Amino acid sequence: MPVTRVHIGAGAGFAGDRAGAALPVVQALAASGVPSFLIFETLAERTLALAQLDRQRDPQAGYSPSLVALLQPVLALCLQHNIRIVSNFGAANPQAAAQRIRAMATTAGFPQAKIAVVSGDDLSARLTTSELAARETDGTLLQGRDSVVAANAYLGAQPIGEALDAGAEIVVTGRVADPALVLGPLVHAFGWRWDDWDRLAAGTLVGHLLECGPQVSGGYFADPGFKDAADFTDIGYPIAEVSADGSAVITKPAGTGGVVSLRTVKEQMLYEIHDPAAYLTPDVVLDITQAEVEQAGPDRVAVRGARGHVRPATLKATVCFESGWFGEAEISYAGPNATARARLAIEIIHARMAQLQPGLVIRADIIGVVSSFGDSAGRDLAAATAESDDVRVRFAARHADAAPVQQLLAEVEALYVAGPAGGGGVRKHLVPQLASASCLIERDLAQPVMELLP
């Protein structure tokens, strides 16, 4: 009998997401009696480069450090109820991630669990830095560099679908397009063709809505008195109930906090979208200009109307490289005339650093007056007339070498004795930086590889 409906839950929307949040999702999936899948999205742009550095230090490392914390609470329950797991936990080392999951499954009493590994995204052995530079879009950050830390193409949903076709209960990938974690299971379950662009678009839209976890179910949403999300403590992570035509209902487990409403779904539908008629993914070009949403019950929103166009000829790749040092330091001023003392501290630091490190670009903020909204050139801060009697001055700089930034941090600390009156609470930190660039690469340079763990 053909599958008419599947349920897909999201257990994490980023690597730092809440461990244990997936449990109510898995319980709801297990109770549904419908073919079910659980995704974990854990790879931000630079996460993979950090993982690559981990792998260089330890060949058994390089997968998502959150794998165990996120998977442990639900792994046994998923295997017991045939809820199949798809995740990009693999990061820079999907093989090692799969071995770790094998060990966890064995401990949980499922030594025969079928685990698939999807790789082929790593371009570092296939393209030199200058070949990557020649393929960079939207900039020239890679030109003239000696080396990069990581270069990975965004693979599509096909190898995930193949893994599931082959019976995998857990699919662990490296870099794939986030919505592919959802599209792969849908194509597998419904048997959609890889050129059925409208269906692929519908599945990609569902993936886009789920990939950030609770951002569609009341997270990142509340604005008290304007738009509220109930009972935040145990916010429910989302579940999509998807029909064979690609239409879906977005919901969340009964009894959890948060909210699924037209407002939460619209906000997430447009999240990180540029041209809504052409959202490029490896599998399809998604057009949401005719998409519609409808409240279909409490915490249930129906989504339909995605349209698709032929997939792009090239794949996007993210390339990360070392980009020097970033440092910031802060000091507080409070009480009468605090804002004036804060402004004086900024003047002093600029004057001293102009002597010590001429040319070092230093940003200053007064947290409590202008910070988040402000520009790095200080135009907003200069124009601000607001005063506050409890502010924090923040300085930030970046440089290819650590020393000039270190000097700024030392000067901020010296405000303790050589700055305006009543400065306190200095905190400072200095960290090496990774930056990233985007490339477009030929598809044959990133052939996906799917293997079942023996």
Next chain:
Amino acid sequence: MSELLLHRIAHARSGDKGNRLNIALICYRPEFFDTVAAQVTPDSVAQLFASRAVGAVQRYELPKLRAFNFVLDHALDGGVNASLGLDGHGKTLSFRLLTLPVELPAALLSLVQHPA
């Protein structure tokens, strides 16, 4: 006509890709769509973010969602890997868009549910 903050008639969410910022702007009620369409233009948004030296501002309309998507080039000080700011992603900037004053026709004022 009454002047009020965009925040009272619409909600918003930011996203980033490199040095490009997008802000989804969604009307609380369908009746507000025309007012927002007429007044929250690429020019007015570019002016609001002028201190950040933004490049082109593109506005996409999504009438079925009662929403707009604004895409601001060069709005993020080089992007999250290069910015010296606290919020390199520009996540807070959706609320900067909502500080834009708009003139609402008197007939629609009763539909505004949110406090001043």
